[in-house]
Amino acid sequence: MGMPMRSADVERVRALPLFKGAQPRTFDGLIAGAFLQKFPAGTTLLMEGDPVDFLYVLIEGLAELQGTWNDKETTLAVLRPVSTFILAAVVLDADALMTARTIERSDILMISGEAVRRAMKEDAGFAVAVAEELSGCYRGLVRTVKNQKLRGASERLANYLLAEQVSQGGGPTLTLPHEKRVLASLLGMTPENLSRAFANLADYGVSVNGPDVSIHRPVVLDRLAKPDRLIDSHLQPSAARVGMAARECGASDRTVGALN
Amino acid sequence: MGMPMRSADVERVRALPLFKGAQPRTFDGLIAGAFLQKFPAGTTLLMEGDPVDFLYVLIEGLAELQGTWNDKETTLAVLRPVSTFILAAVVLDADALMTARTIERSDILMISGEAVRRAMKEDAGFAVAVAEELSGCYRGLVRTVKNQKLRGASERLANYLLAEQVSQGGGPTLTLPHEKRVLASLLGMTPENLSRAFANLADYGVSVNGPDVSIHRPVVLDRLAKPDRLIDSHLQPSAARVGMAARECGASDRTVGALN
DNA sequence: CGGCGAATTGACGGACGTCAACTGCTGTGG
DNA sequence: CCACAGCAGTTGACGTCCGTCAATTCGCCG
Secondary structure (H helix, E strand, O other), X not given: OOXXXXXXXXXXXXXXXXXXXXXXXXXXXXXXXXXXXXXXXXXXXXXXXXXXXXXXXXXXXXXXXXXXXXXXXXXXXXXXXXXXXXXXHHXXXXXXXXXXXXXXXXXXXEEEHHHHHHHHHHOHHHHHHHHHHHHHHHHHHHHHHHHHHHOOHHHHHHHHHHHHHHXXXXXXXXXXXXXXXXXXXXXXXXXXXXHHHHHHHHHHOEEEEOOEEEEOOHHHHHHHHOOOOOOOOOOOOOOXXXXXXXXXXXXXXXXXXXXX | OOEOOOHHHHHHHXXXXXHHOOOHHHHHHHHHOOEEEEEOOOOEEEOOOOEOOEEEEEXXXXXEEEEEEOOEEEEEEEEOOOEEEOHXXXXXXXXXXXXXXXXXXXXXXXXXXXXXXXXXXXXXXXXXXXXXXXXXXXXXXXXXXXXXXXXXXXXXXXXXXXXHHHHOOOOOEEEOOOOHHHHHHHOOOOHHHHHHHXXXXXXXXXXXXXXXXXXXXXXXXXXXXXXXXXXXXXXXXXXXXXXXXXXXXXXXXXXXXXXX
C-alpha cells in the first residue's frame, strides 16, 4: 500500500535534523517499512485519543494539529513541509493528545512507530537526534504558552504577522497561508475577534485585502508587538555565547518540525 | 563546592525514569561531577535568557518555573520532588526560556550539562530515557495549552482541585501546596480573580479555609470540571490498548518531572 | 441561478483585569 | 510586650476585552 517515494523526497527526509544523525542502515530500515500517501484536504489522519502507530512526516501540503474539549476546538499548530509530527506519542507508544488534519491536499510519509522505537535503542545517534527534535518541539510549546498567557489578542496577531513577514522573505506584504478561521483558532480567539484585531492594527499601519496583508509601518507595529527572542522563535540572535563551544551538529532550536 | 549526597538521595535520583535506563557507569559518571546544594526560599536559580550549564534535579523542597514578557510574569509550572527540570535547554545547549525560582527552602542537585550531552552519545539507553522524559514533558505542555485555551478560569480551578485531591490521597479536603498568588499565576489569572473563582465554586460544594480546601460534593464539582484524560494527566485509564504490547520499562506519560 | 460557507460588522452580555480599600497575619524593633 | 510595617488575601466598583448571536456581503461551486 502507499506509493514508492521519489528519490528527491527521500533526500528531503534524509536531510531533516531528525535523520541526519542516524546511521545509514538505521535510516534505510526506517524508510523501508514506510509508505507515502496522498490525502485530500480536510482528511483526519489521526483522532485525539487514538493509539498512534506511525510517525508522520509532512512532505508536501499543509496540516493542522487540534485539541478538543467540551465541544470546543482549538488549533495547536499549523504544519508546513517538511516536518515531522506526533513524535512524542510514538516514543512513548501512547495515545494521541491531538487530532491531525490535512488543510490542503498533502503528501504524507508514514513510518512505523514500532520501528522508530527499535531504531532508537540500536542507534544512539538517532536517539540523540530524537531527543534534540523533542527538545526543540518542547521549547516551541513553552513559547506558545508564554505567548498565550502573557499577550493580548492583538499583540499575538501583530507578532504572528511579523513572524510570517520574515518567513516570507521580509517584503512589506505577506499572504496568509490558510483560512482566517484557522489563524483565529491558532491564536486563541474567535474568527469575529480576529477581524476586529485586524481592524485595530489598521492604526498601526496594517492593511488587509483578502488573504494579503501589508505592513506599511514596520517600526510602529514592532513597538506594539514587542517581539522577544524568548517567545518568538523567528528572531534568533547572531550572538553566540562566550565560550563559543562549537555547535556540533545543528538541530536548531527552531526546527521546522513543530509540535510532536 | 556543594555537599556530598546522602546515599538515600542518590537512590532516589537513580530511581527516576530518566536514569533507570542508564548503564551504571553512565550514571556514576553523571553523579560524580554533580553537586548538591541547599537554597533558601525565593532564590533565583536560573534567569530567563541565560545560558544553561546544568541539569537540575529538585530533591527536596518546592520550585517554580516562570516566564516573563513586557513586565508581566506567569508561572509555567510548580515542581515537586523528585523532578528534573531544564532538560530541553541542556540537550540543545541553548538559553533558558524560563526563570527557575525556589518557592521553599530546597535541596537541588546540579549535573553538568556537558556531561549529560556526552552521556547521551555514549549510552543509547540513556539517550532513549532522555527522549522518553522529554516526550512526557512535551505532552504535559500540550495538556497545559489545551487547558489554557479551551477552559474558562473556574473550570481550570475546578480541575486543579480535583487533580490535587487525588494526588493528596482522595480525601474530601486538601491543602494548597503554596501561596494562592502562585496558583493564580499557574492557572493564568490574577489573584483577585482566583478569589472570585473560589467564590463561584462555593455553589458547587467547595469551601475554603486559608490554604485548606474541602470538596463536599465531588459529583457536582466533577460535572462542572468535566475532567478529561486527554488534558488532565491524573486520570490515566487502566484500559490498555488491544494489542497489549508489553509496556517495556515505564517512563509513564505523567512522569513526575514537569517542564524541562 | 441558487446555495453554502467564509468573512465582516454591529449589538449585547459576560468574563476578566485594574484600582482601591480593608482585613488579618507575621515578623520586627522599640 | 506591644506597636507597627509589610504582605497575602479578599471584596467592591469599574472598565475593557472578548465571546455570542444575528444580519449582511462576498466568492465559489454546484
